[in-house]
Amino acid sequence: MRKINVFDTTLRDGEQSAGVNLNFQEKVEIAKQLERLGVDIIEAGFPASSQGDFASVQAIARTVKGSSVTGLARSIERDIDTAWEALKDSAEPRIHTFIATSPIHMQYKLRMTPEQVIEHAVASVKFAAAKFPHVQWSAEDASRTELPFLAKIIRAVIDAGATVINLPDTVGYTTPYEIGEMFQYVTKNVQNIDKAILSTHNHDDLGMAVANSLAAIQNGAGQVECTLNGIGERAGNASLEEIAVALQIRQDHYQAKTGLTLNEIKRTSALVSKLTGMVVPNNKAVVGANAFAHESGIHQDGVLKNKETYEIITPELVGVSSNRMVLGKHSGRHMFKEKLTELGFTGTDEQLQTIFVAFKELADKKKDITEDDLFSLMTEASVGVAVPHYELETLQVNYGTTNIPTATITMKNPNGETIQEAATGSGSVEAIYNTLERVIDAPIILTDYRIQSVSGGRDALAEVYVTVKYEELETSGRGTANDVLEASAKAYINAVNRTIDRKNYQEQQLNVINNV
Numbered sequence: 001m002r003k004i005n006v007f008d009t010t011l012r013d014g015e016q017s018a019g020v021n022l023n024f025q026e027k028v029e030i031a032k033q034l035e036r037l038g039v040d041i042i043e044a045g046f047p048a049s050s051q052g053d054f055a056s057v058q059a060i061a062r063t064v065k066g067s068s069v070t071g072l073a074r075s076i077e078r079d080i081d082t083a084w085e086a087l088k089d090s091a092e093p094r095i096h097t098f099i100a101t102s103p104i105h106m107q108y109k110l111r112m113t114p115e116q117v118i119e120h121a122v123a124s125v126k127f128a129a130a131k132f133p134h135v136q137w138s139a140e141d142a143s144r145t146e147l148p149f150l151a152k153i154i155r156a157v158i159d160a161g162a163t164v165i166n167l168p169d170t171v172g173y174t175t176p177y178e179i180g181e182m183f184q185y186v187t188k189n190v191q192n193i194d195k196a197i198l199s200t201h202n203h204d205d206l207g208m209a210v211a212n213s214l215a216a217i218q219n220g221a222g223q224v225e226c227t228l229n230g231i232g233e234r235a236g237n238a239s240l241e242e243i244a245v246a247l248q249i250r251q252d253h254y255q256a257k258t259g260l261t262l263n264e265i266k267r268t269s270a271l272v273s274k275l276t277g278m279v280v281p282n283n284k285a286v287v288g289a290n291a292f293a294h295e296s297g298i299h300q301d302g303v304l305k306n307k308e309t310y311e312i313i314t315p316e317l318v319g320v321s322s323n324r325m326v327l328g329k330h331s332g333r334h335m336f337k338e339k340l341t342e343l344g345f346t347g348t349d350e351q352l353q354t355i356f357v358a359f360k361e362l363a364d365k366k367k368d369i370t371e372d373d374l375f376s377l378m379t380e381a382s383v384g385v386a387v388p389h390y391e392l393e394t395l396q397v398n399y400g401t402t403n404i405p406t407a408t409i410t411m412k413n414p415n416g417e418t419i420q421e422a423a424t425g426s427g428s429v430e431a432i433y434n435t436l437e438r439v440i441d442a443p444i445i446l447t448d449y450r451i452q453s454v455s456g457g458r459d460a461l462a463e464v465y466v467t468v469k470y471e472e473l474e475t476s477g478r479g480t481a482n483d484v485l486e487a488s489a490k491a492y493i494n495a496v497n498r499t500i501d502r503k504n505y506q507e508q509q510l511n512v513i514n515n516v
C-alpha cells in the first residue's frame with residue numbers, strides 16, 4: 001500500500017483564515033499536537049512575513065523532532081535566507097518556495113513573462129538547495145496553468161534541486177476529474193519527475209478540496225497538503241481529518257494510507273478550534289459534534305442491532321469516546337427502552353409506554369432531552385402522580401410590571417365538573433395559588449416552595465416542590481413543566497391530590513377498624 005505524506009499547513013495557510021491570529025505560544029502548542037498526531041511535515045509559517053512568524057517558526061523547528069518542519073518563502077533570496085535562519089536548527093531543514101505559473105498571475109500579479117518566471121523559479125530553487133537538504137517548490141495557481149508550460153517549469157526546477165513538486169489548486173477552481181488529468185499529464189510529460197515527490201494542495205471555494213486531494217492521490221500525488229478543520233484562506237483548505245479518514249475507511253478504493261495516529265484527530269481539531277476561535281460546525285465530517293450522533297428512531301434501532309448499519313467510521317478511530325444516541329422527537333421505543341434501562345428502569349412495559357408518551361410530548365416542546373429529564377419522567381411515572389382528583393385543564397397568567405398579576409384557571413374537580421376561577425396576587429405564583437385555593441374551596445396553607453431547573457440550558461425543565469397544609473395534613477407535591485408557572489400549579493395540585501389520597505386512606509382504615 002502506498003504511503004502518503006501528510007503536509008499540515010494549519011499554522012501557515014490555516015492562519016491565513018480571515019480573523020485568525022495565533023500567538024507564539026499557541027503556534028508552538030499546536031505544532032506539538034501535530035507532532036503527536038504524526039503529520040510528516042509541519043508548515044510552521046512564513047518566516048519573512050513578520051518577526052512574530054519568524055520567532056514561532058524557529059521555536060517550532062527547535063522543539064519538534066518527530067515531524068519535519070518547513071516555512072514558506074517567495075522566489076526571493078531575502079525570503080529564503082530568512083527561512084534558513086528560522087529553520088536551520090530543525091532535524092531536517094526543509095523549505096517551501098513558490099511562484100505563480102498561471103497566465104493571469106504571471107501577467108497581472110508578478111508582471112513577469114513566462115520565461116522570467118522560469119528564471120526566478122530556477123534561481124530561487126538553486127539558492128535554496130545550496131542551504132536546505134529538502135526543497136519543495138510550488139507552482140502557485142497550477143490548476144489554471146497551461147499544461148505544457150507547467151511541465152516545462154517543473155522539469156527546470158527539478159533539475160535545479162527541487163525534491164517535492166506541489167501543484168496547488170490555489171483558488172479552488174478545479175474538479176476531481178481535471179486534477180487527475182493534470183497529475184497524469186505531469187507524470188507522463190516531465191522526464192525527470194521520478195526525482196521528485198508530487199504534492200497536492202487544494203482550496204475549498206467550490207467545496208471540492210477534499211475530493212480533489214483524493215483524486216490527485218489516485219493520480220500520483222505522494223504528498224497531501226491540508227489543515228485541521230479545513231481552515232485556511234477564503235473558504236479554507238482541504239481538511240486533514242476528512243482526507244485521512246477517507247483514505248483509512250476506503251483503503252479498498254484508494255490503496256493508500258497515511259502514517260497518522262488517527263485517534264489524535266479529535267483532540268487536535270478541538271485544540272485548533274479553541275486557539276483559532278474558528279468554531280467547528282456541528283455537522284462537520286469526522287470532527288463535528290454530530291458526526292457520531294444518531295437522532296432518529298430507525299437509525300437508533302439499526303445501530304442498537306448492529307452499529308455498522310449507520311456508522312462507517314467508529315468514533316474510537318478518531319479519538320471520540322463513543323457514539324451519541326440523541327433522544328429527541330424522532331426517537332423510537334427501542335432506543336427509549338435502551339436508555340431507560342441504562343438509567344436503571346425496571347418497570348413494566350405498560351409503565352414504559354406511559355413514560356414514552358410523556359417523553360414524546362416533552363420532545364415536541366424541548367430540543368434536547370437530557371438524562372435528568374428522563375429521571376424526572378421516570379419518577380413521575382412510578383411514584384409522583386397521585387390520583388387526579390383535581391386536574392388542571394388550562395392556566396393563563398397575566399403579568400406586567402405595571403399591573404396586578406392575575407391567574408385564570410380551568411380545572412376538573414373530583415366530581416368531574418369543570419370549574420373556572422380567577423384571582424390576583426402580589427406575584428404570578430401567588431395569583432395561581434390564590435386561584436387554586438378558590439377552586440378547591442378550602443383553606444390551604446403553603447408551607448414550603450422550592451424551584452429548580454431539572455437540566456441546564458434555556459429550555460430546561462422546571463421542577464417545583466411544594467408542601468401544603470390542607471385538611472390538617474401536611475403533604476408535599478411535585479410538578480414538572482417547561483414553564484415555571486405551570487410547574488408551580490402542577491406541584492400544588494399534586495400536593496392537594498396526595499392529601500385527598502391520604503384522607504381517603506385514613507377513612508378506609510377507620511372504617512376497617514369500626515367494622516371490626
Ligand SMILES: CC(=O)SCCNC(=O)CCNC(=O)[C@H](O)C(C)(C)COP(=O)(O)OP(=O)(O)OC[C@H]1O[C@@H](n2cnc3c(N)ncnc32)[C@H](O)[C@@H]1OP(=O)(O)O
Nearest residue numbers: 016046048049050074075076098099100109110140170233
Ligand atoms: C497562495 C498563497 O497562499 S501565497 C502565501 C500568502 N501568504 C501571505 O501573503 C502572508 C504573508 N505575507 C506578507 O506578510 C507580505 O505579503 C509579505 C511580507 C510577504 C510581502 O509584503 P510586501 O513586501 O509589502 O508586498 P505585498 O504583499 O504588498 O505584495 C507582494 C509582492 O510580492 C510579489 N510576489 C508574490 N509572490 C511572489 C513570489 N512567489 N516570488 C516573488 N515575488 C512574489 C508580488 O508580485 C508583490 O511584488 P511587488 O511589490 O513588486 O508588486
Ligand SMILES: CC(C)C(=O)C(=O)O
Nearest residue numbers: 098138140141168170
Ligand atoms: C503557496 C501555495 C502552496 C499556496 O498556499 C496556494 O497555492 O494556495
